[in-house]
Structure formats: structure tokens, C-alpha cells
Amino acid sequence: MLRIPCPHCGPRDEAEFSYRGDATVTRPGPEDGIEAFHGYLYERRNPRGWQVEWWQHGAGCRAFLKVLRHTVTHEIRAVATATEALEVPEA
Amino acid sequence: MSQPHRLAAGGHVDRTRRVSFTFDGRRYEGHPGDTLASALLANGVRLVGRSFKYHRPRGIFSAGVEEPNALVELRDGARREPNTRATVVELFDGLAATSQNRRGSLAFDWMAVNGLLAPWLGAGFYYKTFMWPAAYWERVYEPLIRKAAGLGRASGLPDPDRYEAAHAHCDVLVVGAGAAGLAAARAAGATGARVILAEQDALPGGDLLNEPGLEPWRTEALAALAAMPEVTIMPRTTVFGFYDQGVLGAVERVADHLPEPPPHTPRQRSWTIRAREVVLATGAHERLIAFPGNDRPGVMLAGAARSYARRFGVRAGENVALFATHDGAYDAAFALAEAGARIAAIIDPRPDSPAMQRAREAGFAVRAGSVVSATVGGTALRGIELRAAGGSGRGDAVAADLLMISGGWNPAVHLASMSGAALAWDEGLQAFVPGPPAQRERSAGACRGVHGIGAAAADGAAAGRAAAIAAGFAAAPDIALPDAPAPDHRPHPLWEVRGRGKAFVDIQDDVTADDIRLAHREGFSHIEHAKRYTTHAMGTDQGKTGGIVGAAVLAEARGEPLAKVGLPRFRPYTSPIAWGAMAGEGVGAHFQPTRRTSLHAVHEAAGAVWMDAGIWKRPAYYPKREDADAWASVLREARAVRERVGICDVSTLGKIAVEGPDAAIFLDRVYANTFSTLPVGRARYGLMLREDGIVFDDGTTSRIGPDRFFVTTTTAQAGPVMQHLEFHLASVWPELDVSLASITDQWAGIAIAGPKAREVIAGVVSGLDLSNEAFPFMAVADCMAAGVPARLFRISFSGELAYEIAMPAGYAAHVWQAAMAAGAPHGIEPYGMEALGLLRIEKGHVAGSELNGQTTAQDLGLGRMLKKKGDFIGRVLAQRPGLTDPSRPRLVGLRSLDPRRQIRAGCHLLLPGGDGSSQGWITSATQSVVDPGWIGLGLLRDGEARIGSEMLAANPLMGEEVPVKVISPHMHDPENLRVRA
Amino acid sequence: MPRYSGFRILAEGLRGNSGWQPAWRKPAPKSSYDVVVVGGGGHGLATAFYLAEVHGIRNVAVLEKGPIGHGNTGRNTTIVRSNYLLPENNNFYEHSLKLWEGLEQSLGYNVMMSQRGVINLFHNDAQRNAALRRGNSMRLNGIDAEILDRDGVKAMCPLVDLDNGRYPVMGGLLQRRGGTARHDAVAWGFAHAADARGVDIIEHCEVTGMIVEGGAIQGVRTTRGEIRAPKVGLAVAGHTSTLTDMAGFRVPIETHLLQAFVSEGLKPLIDCVVTFGAGHFYISQSDKGGLVFGGGLDGYPSYGQRGTLPEAEHVYAAGISMIPALGRLRGLRSWAGVMDMTPDGSPYICKTPVRGLYMTAGWCYGGFKATPGSGWCHAWTIAKDEPHRLNAAHTLDRFREGRMLDERGNGPFFWAQ
């Protein structure tokens, strides 16, 4: 079971969170067209390894977090708030 | 005399008390502290079951969770538990157990003829036959196989007992309370760390329970642990799985040792344990040796026989032989001799060893350099045959009623392996031990191959201390360790003695060494293939005693080292666990919480029939005595709305407060239509798309202030919409200054609809001019309703003049009653979900069955709502050709040509006289009140063009085909005159 | 090797079972093939079988990084059915089901296809309406489906608690021709039959690179050397992204984990396949006696093949809520598979941006039932370099075009179907 260290609430069980996709994709601008939105919404890196992903701490502080997690070992190396670039947080 | 094999003294049973129990209907006695197995042995019961495939007689093989044979149906009636290991069942008064998997009696099982068919029932035989004639599989062959397979019988009755879940946190979790675990817990506890010590047995001690001389150390350790406030000992608690990031699952058997759970006590409790550091001290399982007849009742693991003697005070045999490959097993012979048994022979393939010498000194007949080549007897062992190790053919016969065997020990690496650690081969122990940890975990004692109680305890103490330090605690003084010599557990690598007859590697699933070789011959040489092809190690014991033996036979067949062949992957559960325990208490009526509006009691009092809407309970309708049936109630309620006035609880709609300087901009981006132009005091119907251009949700959103909006969502999508808004604010437009608050629970909602709605509202609401000019359709204002603060909306789902009053939820019942009173002169009636559905279908309003995640705004006739300028979620991808394709099914209305013939949602629409291909389907259907008969909404290819034409509503599932006319979806008041009246 | 039959078993039994030979050969890889299929799960092996059987293409290798059938094929809950809503899907799955119905005979291997019936329970009007829409869609496409009332459910599966749960049962959608098959035997049977037709099944051979020149595939690099082929088909389920990454493009797939569970062996208790409409739970009993059951995804991407506790608790709780008699039975083992989830829940059997590279992928948690159909259509697509009518809609490009096959209307990856 994942234990995700929420930067606001501390380590919490996976059951309090929900996953919401790859956090490395950026929504294209309004004029970027179908191909760009196709890339944003559908195409996935889907790595076998480290991935930065969105998780919402829905049952806790409701924040959307960026989580650096390994998709094989499930190790979580870093968690950041939505606006931070993902680096290992201090606390 | 009862219990003829009970020793006069010794062990951990309470001889001052007697416990009576039955096995296969016969009554026996045992003592508290016994397991069912020890009590059966004390009474001389040897034959306890029949094997899976060949129905061979089977006895008690072990003294613990690894038991492959002695599986019984425990208890009866609704509490019957099939496949229960007699070796771990604590005896209680009145216990009833029945042997299983037999046809006829246990002593004479006619399915034992399968043994004669064995040459044709080898591994995987069923894959190669039963193919012709094709139709015979389901009818003949499979039922035969299914009946023959399986082990015990389930009761088929609901389990009367209760289960609980619970959560725990600790600095150090120690699994197993043998010498290693006790020492680990003491050492960790001494640092002040929070420690949990989980032990599956009722008695902590592990192998210490077999060592009377070390009892003082055990009791002292337990007393010391009990004195540490931050140490929790959990007996009868099996740690069943090691999951990611230091989370382990455990099941505590709270009341299994009792006839039934006392009041307010669960049968079992499942624990989710989060540990900073984990010490695994799970001991080891003794392994069998494969030789012909190694499954006969009377053949038993040496450690088990020793445990029956020392821990339970039971002599498992009178005339005993030992077949062992290492010195560690010899203590069993001494233990049985102490217990008064005769040691008939010790058979050991090795030429000599210190233990052999001691055995000779003790006067035992040691047959060095020899092996057991066969067993003799029927349903009980009468003797064994020996021969020289490496030889062949038949050898001497020795009479014996108990053969103790030990091929060495398998460290219980299950949890370490589950935690991600690779396993490493230990050549000396001929066993796999845990490799470097992948999580914050360390193994200690026999589970990593450290044998001998003194050594194991020292290992445990070191591990416990290291774990506590790793968890951030300062080292504490050393603890006292037991002083005990270490026996040598390094076995001679003898896995199999070949000969005539079946040599089992998996006693439970009747897998023989020959089966493994057959699998190899057929190419199933990978350990995982061999396992699956033969079902080796797939039984309830998961190969604890014989798994590695099968792997060794395979390794020999492959000509490769066992280290390379490896073991099948370890998985949860370390021992099978009760379904109820895993489920916890959130079952049945509490499987999911039931959400109720603040008007629940009001509806209850009004006699509502309930229906589920997601997790909500909502009134479906309110039957009256005079209503002939449910439809009569629904039509009556709908008619009240169309003709007079009705009242309805709409509290379940999602409500979100959207506030902030950028609130309007934000709403413009998340809605497909515009909100920034909405004046304060007005509401607007809004449509949200998903990013893929499909309709996500709809609802009315009101502007309460320049920067404040009151957003409503459908009941079903309230949660997803909130998450959708939060996600986009956090990740896509973090620059927007907007805050979101869920206010679904704060505000209850009451709709009042019908030509008389204004009169009713006037009787409830104060402080507002309700005239059509002052408070037109889509107006919103704060007001007082029946003396409480409220917010009035003039919106309509039914197509009538209608209002919704929102008020703080605690006042909803009060306002409802006031509205009922004000409406009484106008004939007000409450209406439920069914009438609500009827009304909106007549009006052509879409709801969940149309907004089903597959439809676009155009499909629903709402294409005009999409704004032409500016970005919004879903705008770009909604333009993909497949979504703008004019041939997509469009929303239409439908009317059954014969008003008496029902049409249903889920019917497909066919062209009369066409090829039977589906042109669309009905999404919602109802009877109409404005124009009696059956009507519906549907999605129909070329829908608009087909208005006025006839189609067939086909429901082949129910054998119905009803002619319908395609009409406009807006069946009632298409000009919206009534809502604006 | 000679065919399997009851007579052979008799004969072999009489001579100590010494004459059996490997069910498939263990050849060394050749340096080139006409077609290389990557992935020795059911889909890859079926692809090879149908290439040989239907299209006469026998110079084929199946490359498998581990032992065959140890991916999702070897770890699924074995439910076979064709009760889909969208015609693009139900026609495909029906084709697959028809292949299942004769599979033992085509392969000469007993895969224990057992048409014991699959019931999807429904609990409220909305679910019933959806079941009607789906069942009628099947019937109009010539597929068997029945709607059961409560008595009908009780008759098929007496242990289901119709009343006491949180969500009383209203009825069920039954497909009698649905059922289960023995997962392992499916892989082995296809391997056996493909091998007999000349296909090289090469185990312990991991593909580590794709040789692409001028936009066309030329072969693959493997742990056992380079293997050339003008046509390569991918059938690697959850690992598809890894392989397409090697070929230089991304696909709409997220790899998620799904758990499955088996109970201790029991005498026959549940005679059909039942799914609980209110809580993501399905159960059937294997011929060996274990109750095989599962639920939804754990909820996050993983290649780890292992599940976790919260979802397991949910599965067990849903099980007891549907069948309270399960309480005292015991879970024996749990495991997980690596699911190739697509944005709309429907698969891909198609060409790719690289010429000569084909794929069958995106099977989510429903691809076991598709095994023969997927192999058949994939083989067709490879042989003819164009899709068959049955898989024409199952392209990678459908998202560009807005022609999603979203059976349940969940929307892209949500999360993840």
C-alpha cells in the first residue's frame, strides 16, 4: 500500500488519495489545435520506472500534488505541491 | 482410558481441565492448550482425511500452519469452516470436526479407486483429453472433474459472525514470537520504540515451547515485554502479507478458540499495520523427503512429533523411527524417548555425525548411510523399509507406528520475499534465505537460517536493536539471552528416495516426484510452468513442506542447480485467511455509506418508497392507499404538478460555492457557455464538457455577487465535478484567484412546481416581490422562508412555473412543512424521483441517461450553447470529425403508437421492415400525463430528419416490439410559456 | 509430436508415461523470420497460430521474455463472454467467442472452455436500463442474451443475497454461452498447436530494441541477438508502451494493476460467473475448486504485478455483500497483473505509425476472452497489411478522429476506466 507524504498533512495512506494521470503533460493553448490536445489528453509516456504524477489528497487537504513515484517498486521519492517544480521537498 | 497417548506431565496443556469434542461424530476429550490435532493424537486417532486426487488415507503431518493433510470441516451449520487445519485449531469445549473429501466413510473411501487409475491421472492429463465430442465437456466431463476436485464443503449459509478492521502504527513491527522475535521485541522495546509483536500462535514462544529448560527465559521475556508500555503483544495474529512502504496486513483470531464469539466481540479482526521498521522472525518450516508412501498416516515431520511430545504432552507413536538428513532433527528422537516411546530406528543417509553418535550412546539403533524406501501399512503405518543410500531395490523392514522425517528446514521467507527482497541460496542449509532487503525490513533467527535458540535470540536481539536505531531511537543496554547449544541443521541434500510407489512432493494436491518429471519431459520445465502443470505447491499449504522438494526434483531432471531453478513466487497470504476478516465490517447494509438528505424523516413520515441514486436514498414516489399501483402514484404526483402544484426534495444536487475575483473567468473556461455576462441575481443553465468534448455535466449556476457564484451539479456528478474544478484550478490555471467550497450538505433544496407555485411560495417566502416582472424566470434572490434565511431560485426542471428554495439544511423540514401548509389549499402533493423523471421527459430535459458520457452537446440538441469565442474545456476536441459527424444519433422524442403498449429505456430503434439493424435506442421512457400513453426520449441516427416517421422500439430480450412515432423531444410546452408564466 | 487424446493417455499410462514429449519445442532463434510476434501470452501465441493456420505463414517466431503464459494470460480471472454494448465490440467479441467454442478441437488441446453462463447483476433502474440497452444490442447482433428477474438470478446462483445488501438485486443480464476457460491451458494449447504448424516459440528472449529504417520495421534486437523480420506484431499487453517507445512513438495506454484472488479449494459451490453491479466484484469457481475472484483496479499505474490492501478489502467486502455465505471461507492467494488501459476501455488491433509494425494491445482487464479473436484479427491484419472488418474500428487513430469506443462513457483514462 502506498503511503504518500503529503507536504501539508504528512504521510498518509493511499486510500485517502486518488491518482489523476501523468503530471508532465501541459494543457495546450487554445489555438494549438486537435493534434496538440490529442497529445495532451491521450498519448502517454507510461514509463516503466520513475513517473511524475498527479494525486489529489481528496480525503485530507484536497490539494493536488505532484508525486515522483517508481512504477515498478512503487517507491515515492519526492512530492511537491501543484505549482512547485518537482524536487525533493524539505519536510 | 481416554487419551491413551497423553503423557503424565509436561508441556503447555492444562491437565486439570478436560475439554470434550467430537470428530466424525465420535466423542473425545482433550485439555485446554491442545490443538485439535494434538487431542486427536492423544486419543490415538491417526486417520484424519483423504487426499485430493487419489483419496489416499492421510494423517496428521505437522504441528502448525504448514499442515497439508489434516484438513477438517470445523464446526457445523452456518459456522462450518472447510479446510481447517487441525494443527492450528485450539481445542474448545463442544468442538465438532468432520473429515472431508471422502465418499463413504473415512476408513473406506470408494474414490480410492482413483489410486488404481493413477497411471492415467498424471499431471495435466485433463489437458490432453475430454475434447471429443465437444458438447460433452460441460455436460459430462467437467461436472465429474469439479465434483471430484475441491476439498471441503462450504456451508452455503450466511456467516453469523462479525468481523472488524483496525489500524495500527509502530516504530518496529516484529513478526513471530519465537526466541528471535521475543529477543527482537525486547531489544527494540528497551529503546523506547513503539513495538508490535505479532504471533500467529495462541502462545508466544515458537520453538521455545518445545524447550522446557528454557521456559524461565520465555516467561521472563514475556513479563519484561508486558512491562513496557509501548510494546503490544498480539497473540493469535497472523501477519499475512507484506505490502509496499512498510505496510503489513494481519488477522487476529479474536474468538476462534471459543465456541462462538461473546457479545460485542468479533470473530476476527484484520489489522493494517504501518511500521517504520520490520523485523521478520517467522522461523522455519521443516521439509519432507519424497519416498514411496511418504504420505501414509503415521509419517510425520520430526519437529512436529517433538512438539507433540514436549509442548502438548502427547506421544504421537509408540514404536518410532526417525528418517533425517541432519543433526537438528535428532532431538525429536530424544523427545519421543523421553515421552516413553521406543525408538525403533534412526535412518540417516550420512555416514556419521555427532548427533548419530549421541543417539547410539542413548541406545538407539542408528542406520547410518541408509534411507527409507517404502512404508508399510493400510490406513496406518505399520512399518518401513530401508535400504542403503544410493542403492536400489528392497531392503530391511522395520516395524514402526510413527515415522518422523526431516529433510532439513525451509526458512519462512514468505514475508521477506513479498516485501521485494530477492532470495539467496544457502548451500550449507540447502535452503533459500532472504537476500538484501528492498524495504526497511530485516530477518532474524531461523527465517534467515540462524538456527539454535541461543543464536536465534542473539540474532533477534541484534535485529530488534538495529531496527529501533534505524527508526530513530538510541541504543539501550543489552538484554539477557538464553543459553542453549545450536544443533546443526545443515542437511545432507537428499530430496527423494526413488522406488516403486508414489513419492509425494506435494502431499495435499497429490503431486508426486514422477509428476514433476513428467512435466519436465513435456517441456514444463520452468518452475512456474511445472507448478501450474502439476498443481505443485498450489494447495492450502502453498507447498510449505514440499515446495522446495518439488523444485529439487525438477532441478535434477533439468540437470541444473536448485539455486537456478528457484521456487515459485511467494504471494499473500502466508496462511489462508477468512474472507470475513479481509472484508471487515463494511459489508451488507454497510458496504457503502447511505447518504440521506435533511428531509429524510419527512419523506419517511410521508410513506415514501425509496430508491438508490448513487449512495443517496431518494423518494421514488409516495404511495397512497387509493393508488392501484406504483404507476398510479407516479401519475397522480405528476398530474398534481401539471395541474396544481407539487413539492420535491432536490437537496441531492451538488452545490459548489465558487468565489473570487477570477470566478467568472474560471466559469467561462469550465462551462461551454458564458457566465461572465450573467447579471447578479440571475441563474443560467450551464453545460460542462470533458476535455474530450463529450458532455460532462449540466446544472444551473447563479450569480450571487460580483465575485460569487452558486454552482449546481447533477447528483451523480457532484464529486467528479468538484474534482474537475479543483484539478483545473490547481494544475492548469493556478494563476486564477478562485476558491471552491462544497456546500452540498449546507444547503437543502426544495422545488415547488406547478401553476400554483407562486401562490405557495408567496405563503412561505417573505421579503421578495414575486411578480413575474420583479422575479422572472431565472431570477435568484436571498429571502426569508418561513422565518429562516433562504435563497429563492426561479428555475424549472418540470416545465411548469417553478421555484427552488435553498435553505440551511437543518431548516429544511421546517420549510417543507410551511410549504405543505401554504400549499394545502392548492392541493399540493409531494412528488418523488419517478414523477420528476416523467415531468422532465415530457419537457425534453436531458438527465443522467442522456448525459451518459457518450453524448455530445450536438447529440442532445444543445449544440447552440457552445460559445463561439474563447477557450473552454472540451472546445478543441469537440471539433473532431467523429464528434461532429452529422450521422451521429440525435436526441428525439418518441411516442408509442398504441398508448397502452409500453416502451422502455434500453429498447433499440429499428426501421419498420428494415434489416433489423439498430438505428438508435431509447434512453428514458415513461407514461405521459399531458397526453396519456407511453413516451420516451431516445438517440436516433438522423434523428431530426426522422421526426414524424415511425420506428419500432425493439426489446428482443423481453420479446417486445412496439411501433413508435418519432417526435420532437420537447413534448410539453415547447414555447416555454408555462415556465415563464 | 502425435496428437493428444484419451487413447494416447491410455497407451502412455501403460508404459509409465515415458513417451510424452515437450508440448512445444524449445528452438534457438533463427536470424530472420517472415513474421516476428513479440509476447508469448495468449494473444501473441494465438496470432502465430492463426498466421500459420489461416494464412499459411509458418516462418514465424514468438519471442517471450519469460516463460510463455506468465503474463496476464496466466493471472486473470478467466471470464469469457461477448456481452458488449457497442457493435464494434460485441461483433468482435462474438467472433472470439465462436472461436472459443471450437478451440479444443482446433488446437487439439483441452483449454477447459466451460460455458456455464455469465450474469451481470443490476440493482436499480438506471443499471437495468443500461443492461437492456446492452442485451438488446447483443440480440440484434445475433448474440445470445437473456434478462433475468430476481427469481432467475436465484435459480442460477442461489447463494446471491437478493435482499439484504446495501444494493438489493433487481435482476441480471445473462449470457449463457459465456463462461470460463483454464488460463494456463490457453497459452499452452496455442503454443502446442502453433508449434505443430512450424512456429518457433522462443522463451527467455526479451525484445530490447526495434530496428526501424526509413519508417519501416526491419526486425528486433533481443537478449538472444538480433532477429530480422519485415513484419513484427506486438502482443505484450501492459508492456506495449515500452516497445512502442523503442519504435519511436507513443500510444494511448496507461499500465495499471489489477488484482485477483483465489480461495482454498472447495466442493462445487458457485456454478456460473456472477458479477456484482454495485461494487466491482466478480466470482467463479475453477475446476480445481478454488473460487476465483476480483474487482477493480488498484487505481495507479504499476508494472509491479502486485496489489495492495485497500482494494483487496473492497473486493472481499463486495463479495460478502453479494454472497454472505463466503464469510468463513478463506482467501488462499492474491496476485496482480499489468493492465494495458486505454482512454476509452476498448482495444487496439491495428497498424502503427511504423510500416510493418502491428499491434494487438489495450486489452484492459478484458482481453482473456479476446485471445482467439485478437490473434485471429491480428494475424489477418499482419498477413494482409490491412484490418479485417471486425477490427477496423480498433485503431490508434480513433482518438484523433473522435471515434472513441467508450462502452461506459467514463472518458479518457478515468481512472483508468
Add this chain to the structure above:
Amino acid sequence: MSAPEPTHPLAAVATPGRHGAAGDAPLRVTLPRRDLVQVMARRGREEALARAMQDTFGMAPPAAGRSATGRDASAVWIQPGAWMLTAPRGAEGALAARAAAAFAGLAAVEDQSHGRTTIIVSGPAARAVLARGCRIDLHPRAFGPGRAAGTQIAHVSCLVHQVDDAPSFELTVFSTLAEPFFHWLLEAGASHGVVIA
């Protein structure tokens, strides 16, 4: 017309008296009526909001995971930049109005007094009972008076706020889910016994 007493969401189920086993250290449960107001800081106005809260309520907004007690109200951190102001029940809407006035331009303010239900559980059994559903660590070394955490218990979102060393925990749940939550609480406490005031 003067406003009536609001209906309590647990009125139908919370019967005062003893439930479950007859232990000597039962769980004590009270259902105080409280006003709750959700306060969400405007972007960049956190400091001004802190001053306003100090001025009006006599406390600084508590940090993540903590609560603060002021003159006649307390505040519990709930989300980054958001707090729940709580006070004993007063006139309908009064606390929200006070907050709205004090925080105008600094924070969005939403009355949640009806939307959330407060349950206080207290006594030596409290931790063990909560551990039956609460996934967070309430051990004194990990939690304590003045600590608060949003979590989920028995599928219901719950704000857990420890108020004293008894220990007493103030549990705040959604009102429409208060009933199933309360049912869970009674079950979880049954082996210790539960006394509802």
C-alpha cells in the same frame, strides 16, 4: 416568525444512554451544536487575513495540521490557505456574518454550520475505538491536543481534531453522511461500551 431550532442530523439515531458492552471505561459521545465557517484566503492576502483573524477572533490562523483557540472561536486548518472557524452555536448565520465582515476582500467565507456535524468522542477508549477506522496515527507521540487532520473513516470524510488529553476528539463529518458514520462509531465502540450524553 423567529427561526426554529435546526433539526440535528443525528436526531433519529443518537439516543442518549448506554450502547454496546458494559465495560468500565466506555467511550463518551457528545453531540455539541457548533457553528462552522469555512474561510479560504484570497491569493496573496494570507498575512492580512492573519491580522484580521487576530483582531476579530484573537488568534492567528493555525498552521497545517493544527488548531488555534481564540477569544470566542477556534480555527482548525483544513486546506492550504483554508480554515474552519468553529464556535458554540449562536444566532443563525452570525458567525459567518462576522467572519465575512472581518475578512472582506481577504477570504471567501462559507457557512457550513448545517453542512457539517460535530461529534465529540472522549475517554481512555477513544484512541482504540478510532483506530478501528481511522488510518492516521493518534498516538500521543504523533498527535495531541491542538492537532487536527482531515482523513476518511468508514468511507466518510472526517476532520479529526484532538481537543484535550482525556483524550477527546472532535470529529466533523458531512451532515448527510453523519448517520452512517455514527452507526460505524457505535459498532466500533461496542466492545468498550458507548455512552451517549
